[in-house]
Amino acid sequence: MASDLTKRYGAVRALEDANFECRRGEVLALVGENGAGKSTVSRILAGATAATSGSITFNGSRFEVSSIAEARARGVACAFQELALVPDWTVAENLALPERRGRGLFSQRAARELADELLTGLDVTHIDPSAVLGDLRLADRQVIEIVRAIAADPRLLILDEASSALSPTGVQWLFDRIRDLTATGVGIIYVSHRLSEISEIADRGTVLRDGTTVGEFTRGSWSDDDLVSLMAGRTARRHFPERPALPDESAPLALEVAGLRSEGLENIDLTARRGEILGIGGLQGQGQAELLRCLFGATPALADTWNVGGRPVRRLSPTRAVSRGMGFVPEDRKTEGLALTLGVGENLLAPWLRPASPGGDLALQRSRTWIDHVLSSLSVRTRGPKETVSALSGGNQQKVVFGRWIDRDRTVLLLHDPTRGIDVRAKQELYRAMLALAEAGVAIVWFSTEVEELVHLCHRVAVLYRGRVARVLEGDAITPDAIVGAAVGTA
The missing domain is CATH 3.40.50.300 (P-loop containing nucleotide triphosphate hydrolases)
Structure with missing residues (x-):
């Protein structure tokens, strides 16, 4: 007691x-x-x-x-x-x-x-x-x-x-x-x-x-x-917001891969249009992490067709992926997403800083309007851009990892279970931010271990099983039973 x-x-x-x-x-x-x-x-x-x-x-x-x-x-x-x-x-x-x-x-x-x-x-x-x-x-x-x-x-x-x-x-x-x-x-x-x-x-x-x-x-x-x-301390009535309308077939493709292969992956075919939220489902360990890392250039991969924003991909690295308009929220925010000894503002700016570019106070000063906008829009609880990011709670750290891609002219945003370990209110804030990006024309590829997120917020769901796309669900076919059935190889 x-x-x-x-x-x-x-x-x-x-x-x-x-x-x-x-x-x-x-x-x-x-x-x-x-x-x-x-x-x-x-x-x-x-x-x-x-x-x-x-x-x-x-x-x-x-x-x-x-x-x-x-x-x-x-x-x-x-x-x-x-x-x-x-x-x-x-x-x-x-x-x-x-x-x-x-x-x-x-x-x-x-x-x-x-x-x-x-x-x-x-x-x-x-x-x-x-x-x-x-x-x-x-x-x-x-x-x-x-x-x-x-x-x-x-x-x-x-x-x-x-x-x-x-x-x-x-x-x-x-x-x-x-x-x-x-x-x-x-x-x-x-x-x-x-x-x-x-x-x-x-x-x-x-x-x-x-x-x-x-x-x-x-x-x-x-x-x-x-x-x-x-x-x-306030009334809550709806856990999931309304998803934006599905882009029609005339919307340009933001991402197109055919025959993508790497260690743990075999002949992956995926497309995502601008403004579309493409869910990635399946039991963990079926290739979802490898897929997102390959798409961001963090793991080597080959493909018969690979286009981002209508332009072909030949060699990809995380630096090139960012320059091509991609963003990535990795699985482990502590080891892959944040520099824990740096401040909140520097972590937000991390993908945009180059070795020869000014950092520290000058970088924060030049980007202060954008940093304040991100922190405010995601309700990040922090004492300011200079606060060490390790001092934030887990949910606020996750918002920082996600927030670095807001209003940055992205084409594709890759998300590895971004709501893992955060509270309901923080989830709702991230949901709203995701939907706002989709409405602005960003294609979102989102792996979630929570089936209900895929059901309520995704336009299509590609379920992986043993490194392959077992099934692609659309519209009313996106149900918990259908996702779980495909995830265990029975549908």
Whole structure:
């Protein structure tokens, strides 16, 4: 139980008198907009940071810890939203890390045996313990983060956006593990922006807004609109905006590829007209990430036909792609989308700065009107363009990655699951920005792991299966059942 939990970073208030309780054997959802204080709560409970004031009671005793190791020893473990893993180490080494402190020489063989036992016991059979973590897909790295937390045998497990990178199959795997744990009396604090997941897995919930507890709910007692209204402090009535009209066949092609092939891809044919939102569906690991990277020139590829904006592509790199009018929001904002030591403004300007061009204050001054426009239009919570981007919440960081392409005369914008791990309000702001770009004539190619996004916002959906386009859905044929059926190779 947490009472009057408060955390301040100088003048910044992350938590202010937050109160909540998680009981044994239950799942408590912790919900709120980005910046509401959810991750701060997770970090305090996990021992990663200390509260400024307030108290925590755990198993009948006062809970005060000064490190993650101490929290784990007391029975509290956390799978963090920003993965606390070492990318250059193997899966086995990462899983052994928490248990090796002060235990003498490290044994690779013992680490592999431990990892194999853990992964097999938790029904994770597709990940090789000897694989280098950084070579894995983000979804599999997320699985390893969860496995490592469960391996601590906690009495309280905190899952901070643990499903954000998982496919629907991965989410079901996670829910099975949660049910196994709660059946033994483990309490789960589940932090997520996916309201459908919360309604399925949570027994109760606490809503945070601006670092303060503003309400509680139990399963089945609140609608999505009720929760969004409580989270945002305003009435919410519609989750998805109206999509713009489908461009007619006279609209010029912004992107045309035929016979595109690369590692993991085979004979991909795709077209997208100016103003069209083309969804990319399918289970994760079927070639979607490779497709977007190839289209942006980040991964080598060949094609029989490849045109961008009506001009043929011969050799493509990310620099050439930007000069040809393309933009890209990558999967992992931390490692691929942002320079975390630079400011918000410099990150927005990153694709437009060249080695010989002026940077720093001069670049910010010259582009200040545009920067202010982007920050305002996306409601980015920041103290200004010079604030270090690492100080922003995850949702606001994602807005910065997306915002660099606004009003930049783009032809094609490639999006890799841009709403992953952000709250409902931030999603709605990104939806509106996407639709505004489409209405301005930008072709959007959008891979989403949330089927409902594809159904409600895309004009067409190309579903990938084993590196091929299994089916292209249009109009009324875009349904959840059709997308899932094509994704598993049954339709």
